[in-house]
Amino acid sequence: MKTLSLFRTRAPHRDARTDTMRRAAIADAIERQRADALREREGLAARMRDHYDRAATALETAAGFASRPAQDEASINAFEHSAAAASLRIARLDAELALYDALCTQLETDLSPATP
DSSP states (O other): OOOOOOOOOOOHHHHHHHHHHHHHHHHHHHHHHHHHHHHHHHHHHHHHHHHHHHHHHHHHHSOOGGGOOHHHHHHHHHHHHHHHHHHHHHHHHHHHHHHHHHHHHHHHHTTOOOOO
16 A cells, blocks of 8 residues: 655745745846836936927027028927927836836735745
8 A cells, every 4th residue: 555645845934035035036126127217217317408408599599480590490399309209208217117116015015925
């Protein structure tokens, strides 16, 4: 007659440690992506301010709208277009940053290790 062996699990503290290590690895990956998105956002915001400043300067130094040379008008439009595109990207990055923050909050609260 065969003897049945009992199913054995690891000690609860080992499971808790493994779960914590997995969550920490996920949190680290999210934090790296968050830092990268934040760097992109900060650089883009600085460039966007620069483009708005250049557009404002071009408007101040250019002739009136009716007599403005086509080259000045094209420059102003290019600055405004670049700044508007940057603004849209910043909004997208803000949404990503909010997502990363929510994921980290969920990892910290909902998935806290169960006490054995």
